[in-house]
Every structure is written in structure tokens, then in C-alpha cells.
Amino acid sequence: MQRLGYPARVMIVLATLLALCVHWFVQPFGKEWIWLSTVGVLIVAASLIVWRTRQLSRARRRSAHILNALGAATVDIPLNLRTRMPLVLVTGDALATLFDRSAGEKRLVFIGDGAIWLRVDRPQDLPEIALATRQWRDGQPPDGVVLSVAPALHADADALAQRLRVARQSLADASRIVSARLPGYVAVYQRLTSLAPRDANVAREWHCASASAPLVDAERFEAVIRNAEDNACRHADSRYASVHAAALASIVGWTQRVVIDTLTDSRQPASPWALHGAGWIDCGPASDAAKPWELHVQTQTRIAPASVDATPAPWPLPQQLIASMPRRIVTSPRMAAFAHAIGIVALAAGAAFLGAGRHNAQLLERIKTHLDRYASIAPDHDAARRDALQAVVADRDELDRYNRTGVPLRLSFGLYHGAQLSPALNAAIASYQPPPPPPTVVTLDSMSLFDSGKTELKPGSTRALVAAVELIKAHPGKRIIVAGHTDDVGSAAANLLLSNARAAALRDWLIDASGIPATQFAVQGYGDTRPIAANDTPSGRAKNRRVEITLVPDTTNNAN
Incomplete structure (x- = not known):
């Protein structure tokens, strides 16, 4: 069952109606161009509704197969639980090896320990899939994006960097379209040595550095290397442990320079990744001395690493990498919409009070100006005095009409003080004495x-x-x-x-x-x-x- 999510179009209609009501009945900004401004507001509102409708429809249409797969995979998960269970989008290299658990079966969703992993074959699809999953999760955006990097699948570092820039731009677009900065993670799948450990599970252990806040320095990566070196010291009799520690130190440094720098360099046009973690595993495709990381090792050591075979599928997803994933406060989109509606109403009320106050100030100023003008004309200038008296009488009639039929909205909201000028107007009218008739x-x-x-x-x-x-x-x-x-x-x-x-x-x-x-x-x-x-x-x-x-x-x- 899919909930409706945030009612953006309803909020646009509400804001439009309140804006038009304030503009027509309170007129805080005057009557000039009132029809033109009304048409402008309606055009903008209609454009936003059409844009939002098309955006959601396109995202749902293009992501229908993924949403169907999500629904089928999570059919046994309670609706409220799936909004709290982390949902991670996985894109990049070797996705079939990560998700497909049997030959000929393409899987888009994997329910792991405490997380829902969603496959995104093309990084360019991240924005639309992120938007669709936000609707599917009752307004909650994905909890993170994992970029799978298998260096051995790329011809050279430049080709890999180009793919990384596409992923960087796609994540920036996804964060913008769901109005939330999505945490990013890098999972590196690389065979580090041809040696086999005593325990086969050791080769499938992740070496991760992650945090609930974005990583701003390389100290956490140094901790990964130190842990591997300490393990090598504890197993001094294991050749695999020592070779693995040296290779891990090399791949960590290479990842920082080639992968992480490309994703986080502030000089690039797209927004940098909010990198919350990186992980490495001695697992990956077949590799030889002509691959990007191996070429880096040759440059540093003058030694060509030995060719290695591919790790049998499936490869493990980096569950440990997202263990410290930041947790968002889950807020129902209807509650968020209700809060936003209150804010919109408050803004409309503020505009109405501002307009009413302005119109009341203009009314009082106009009446006082008419009274002062009438009082300043000498009785022997009867023609000018009668003209001034007509304006005073019109003001008195206007206030009397308000007293009989009610104060209009543009002067109300508790700000009307015109009644206090009625005695002054009546006294001025009563003081007029017409000149004696000519002889x-x-x-x-x-x-x-x-x-x-x-x-x-x-x-x-x-x-x-x-x-x-x-x-x-x-x-x-x-x-x-x-x-x-x-x-x-x-x-x-x-x-x-x-x-x-x-x-x-x-x-x-x-x-x-x-x-x-x-x-x-x-x-x-x-x-x-x-x-x-x-x-x-x-x-x-x-x-x-x-x-x-x-x-x-x-x-x-x-x-x-």
C-alpha cells in the first residue's frame, strides 16, 4: 500500500487562494494592476501544479518496475516499519554481482540485516528513483547512496573519474529534488592479493570508516590501515595478513586520490558528495597488471602485482559501512503539510494585518488632511470653504456607512479607528455658516x-x-x-x-x-x-x- 506523501499541489492551491483573497479583499499593495497580478499569480500556481504533476508522473512511470519490486520485496514489512528501516540506493559497478543471487534472475531489491538495498543501474536515474522512493516511503527520502567502485572494471583512472563525475552530479540532483542532502558512501571491490587466507570468510570482511557526520579529513582512513597492520602483527605467521595489510594501505590511498577527491573536490561544478563513509573489501572482479590500481602499485613500487581471479558471486553488500548512518527524524508528510499550512495562513494573516494597518493609516491621514484644510480657510473665502466642506461631508458619510453596514475587510482586523474622528467631522460640518445673501x-x-x-x-x-x-x-x-x-x-x-x-x-x-x-x-x-x-x-x-x-x-x- 502506497501513501499519498506530501500534498504539494494542495499546498500550492491553498497558498494561491489565500494570496488572492488578501490581494482582492485587503489589498495590502494597492489596486494598481490588480487584474494583471491576479492573472500572474494564477499562471504561476498552474505552472507549479503542472510541473509537480509531471515530475511525479514521470518519476513513477520510469521507476514503476522498481516500485513494484519494492512492494513485492517488502510485502511482509509493516507499513510504518518500512519508513524507519534504512533504505539505501546502490549504483555504480558490478550491481548484478551484488544483487542477483542466482543465474538468470535479476533482482532490484535486497532486504539485508536492518536495511533495504535498492539497485539503481544508471547513476543518471538517481533523482527520479529517489523521488519515487520518497513517495513510496510516505514522504521520507532515501537514507543514503552507496557508490560501488570496482577499479578492475575500468580501463584507466581517467575513465573511472568521468563515471564518478556523472555519479556526483546525479547525487546532487537527487538531493535537490527530494529537498534533503543524501549521505554518500563509497564501497570499493578490489582483489588485493592472490593469496588465500586460512579462513575463507576473512577475505569477505569489510574494512570501513564511516560516521554520522560527513568525513572532512583522512584520519579515519588511517585508522583502517592501522587496524589491518595490527591484525598482521597478531598473525605474524600469516603471509596473507601482511600482504593484505600492505595492499589495503595502497588501495586506501589510491581511493582517496582518485575516487574521493573527484567526488568531494569543491572546484567541481556539481555539489560535493556528503561523504559519510568508505569501505574496502578483498573481493572483486578478475584483475591484472594493466588495471588502474595495479598500475598505481607499479608506479609506487616498481613491482607488477600478480593477476587474480574474480571472486565468485554474489559479493557482499557493505552492511558495516552504513552501521553509523545518520538517522532522520521521521515526520509524517501530512504533519509537515499541516505545519506548512499554518505557516502559510500566518503569512496571509500577516499580509492582511499589514494591509489593514496601511489602509487605516491612509484613512486617518486623509480625514485629518481634509479637516485641517477646511479649518485653514478663512470664512470670507466661501467658495474654497464649501469645496473643503464637501470633502469633510464625504468623509463623515463614509464613516456613517461603515457604522451602519460594517467595516470592510481592508480596514478591519481590529485596526479600525475611524469612529473616533466622527465627532470632529460633525463639529466641523456644524461650524459652517453660509455668507449673508448679497443685497x-x-x-x-x-x-x-x-x-x-x-x-x-x-x-x-x-x-x-x-x-x-x-x-x-x-x-x-x-x-x-x-x-x-x-x-x-x-x-x-x-x-x-x-x-x-x-x-x-x-x-x-x-x-x-x-x-x-x-x-x-x-x-x-x-x-x-x-x-x-x-x-x-x-x-x-x-x-x-x-x-x-x-x-x-x-x-x-x-x-x-
Whole structure:
């Protein structure tokens, strides 16, 4: 039974929905390009889902035979146990000799003591197989990768180095695709001597150096050599022990220089191997003096090693090499997804709070700016004051609407403080006093009331004054200002006296006709000082010869 593993696509959908909700309803980054950004988010999310789906499908399709083999080999292992049991990918040389236990039978999985060994014929397949096994193990990546190296199967050290670089790049890709740095191990299968030990099992013993942390120096390899030398001293009568110790020291040094340096050199483009161990065994294919390690021995000693026969299959897997393999904390992918979902929701909430705080700050700043602008305009600038008042009224209406229908999400989350500005807005609106209406002016043609140069009303002129009397009676309580004007014909002094006398004559008639007390009237003569048209034409001079009756509020009575 295979579990679903980490629900990456569900997490992408969740993150996308939360991002769009925050963007549309809270708008932490403004309304500009909101549709374009929405389309961009949807395209990115769809691309990630399609990419992830194809990645998993391709990995499952290409690794189907391996997953089927894993399922068949572990059918008796409880589901929870197989996620805790180490799973090691084995790639490199002579895999058939390691896994196939009988002729004609190709085995992909071997269940050893405390580990599941999985065969990977091509190092390039490591990323996809690692991804597929992670899904098979309920989200847990492989515990390590063992690189099998049989020097005698390679023509020379350069050809071997090229294969090692491919393995290095493949492990780097596998670590990246499963989001975990996979521990790497090197298992060297090399016949060290043609001599046979007294105990046949001695030749199949591993000489290992491994640790739960990556190896950073060669001291652990020196310990392998010292152990072999101590064993040779304990068995001084055994020629095999002494030859084996010398050969082991040589193959360890060769492995460090040719194999391990290639896998861990930081100057190479691919990420270095996280090398947790290396092991050597006097077991391997047939070898002669023309093979890479033997050529190294000849260079060092001037002695050509003797040809050796291949070790009969199957060769042992390096169980001792992974004995100190680092143990990962097993976490269910659903629990990891739940934790990630909480983190995504927290990020969305943080963005929402950030946006709400920003919008509330903008609202308060806008309202305060409108209040300050209204307060700074003098009452005699009524047009500008009314424009500023409209903005204040709009702000008050907006806050009232929020109070009635609820605060929108972009201002909520406990950050809304607009209600505290409502009293200030209402006070500013109530303080507005419209300016008094302009005085009512009635203009009368002097020529229709007076003869030229005269100050007595002409007979029959009262008909033109009836409308003025009715207007005065319709506005009781207002002061009546009677002003006389002339053209510029004649002297200014004479014109001034004439305009004043005509205004006085009209006032006297209005008092008699309306019955309004004389105290409500005022007389003013302006002569030719306030023309309303040019005096260089007859029509202009006719317009300037006029008497104006102005009705203005009586400020004295109003004050009382």
C-alpha cells in the first residue's frame, strides 16, 4: 500500500487562494494592476501544479518496475516499519554481482540485516528513483547512496573519474529534488592479493570508516590501515595478513586520490558528495597488471602485482559501512503539510494585518488632511470653504456607512479607528455658516424720474416707483440705501450735489409711499465716480445716470 506523501499541489492551491483573497479583499499593495497580478499569480500556481504533476508522473512511470519490486520485496514489512528501516540506493559497478543471487534472475531489491538495498543501474536515474522512493516511503527520502567502485572494471583512472563525475552530479540532483542532502558512501571491490587466507570468510570482511557526520579529513582512513597492520602483527605467521595489510594501505590511498577527491573536490561544478563513509573489501572482479590500481602499485613500487581471479558471486553488500548512518527524524508528510499550512495562513494573516494597518493609516491621514484644510480657510473665502466642506461631508458619510453596514475587510482586523474622528467631522460640518445673501439692488433710470439738471420728481414718475415700494415692503427689517449717480458731463462737484439731492428726493417719496420710518433709510450721492459704462457715448452716459435702491440686512436689529 502506497501513501499519498506530501500534498504539494494542495499546498500550492491553498497558498494561491489565500494570496488572492488578501490581494482582492485587503489589498495590502494597492489596486494598481490588480487584474494583471491576479492573472500572474494564477499562471504561476498552474505552472507549479503542472510541473509537480509531471515530475511525479514521470518519476513513477520510469521507476514503476522498481516500485513494484519494492512492494513485492517488502510485502511482509509493516507499513510504518518500512519508513524507519534504512533504505539505501546502490549504483555504480558490478550491481548484478551484488544483487542477483542466482543465474538468470535479476533482482532490484535486497532486504539485508536492518536495511533495504535498492539497485539503481544508471547513476543518471538517481533523482527520479529517489523521488519515487520518497513517495513510496510516505514522504521520507532515501537514507543514503552507496557508490560501488570496482577499479578492475575500468580501463584507466581517467575513465573511472568521468563515471564518478556523472555519479556526483546525479547525487546532487537527487538531493535537490527530494529537498534533503543524501549521505554518500563509497564501497570499493578490489582483489588485493592472490593469496588465500586460512579462513575463507576473512577475505569477505569489510574494512570501513564511516560516521554520522560527513568525513572532512583522512584520519579515519588511517585508522583502517592501522587496524589491518595490527591484525598482521597478531598473525605474524600469516603471509596473507601482511600482504593484505600492505595492499589495503595502497588501495586506501589510491581511493582517496582518485575516487574521493573527484567526488568531494569543491572546484567541481556539481555539489560535493556528503561523504559519510568508505569501505574496502578483498573481493572483486578478475584483475591484472594493466588495471588502474595495479598500475598505481607499479608506479609506487616498481613491482607488477600478480593477476587474480574474480571472486565468485554474489559479493557482499557493505552492511558495516552504513552501521553509523545518520538517522532522520521521521515526520509524517501530512504533519509537515499541516505545519506548512499554518505557516502559510500566518503569512496571509500577516499580509492582511499589514494591509489593514496601511489602509487605516491612509484613512486617518486623509480625514485629518481634509479637516485641517477646511479649518485653514478663512470664512470670507466661501467658495474654497464649501469645496473643503464637501470633502469633510464625504468623509463623515463614509464613516456613517461603515457604522451602519460594517467595516470592510481592508480596514478591519481590529485596526479600525475611524469612529473616533466622527465627532470632529460633525463639529466641523456644524461650524459652517453660509455668507449673508448679497443685497437686493433696484436700478432706476434718472431720466425717467427727473428732468435734466433737476432734483424734483417728474409728474407721473411714481408709476416707475411702485415696483420699488412693493420690493421694500416685501423685505421688512432691512435698511434701504438710496444712491444717486450721474454721468461726467459738468463739474464733479455739481454732479455730486445733484446725485445726492436726487437720492434725497427719492428717499422722501419712498418714506411717504411706504410708511417706513426714516431711520431705515440712508442717502448717498456718488456723482460721476462710479460709472457702469463708458461716458464717451450717449448710451453709456444714459446708463450712468441712475438711482440705485439697495436693501441690506439691518445689523443693528439682528444683533439685538
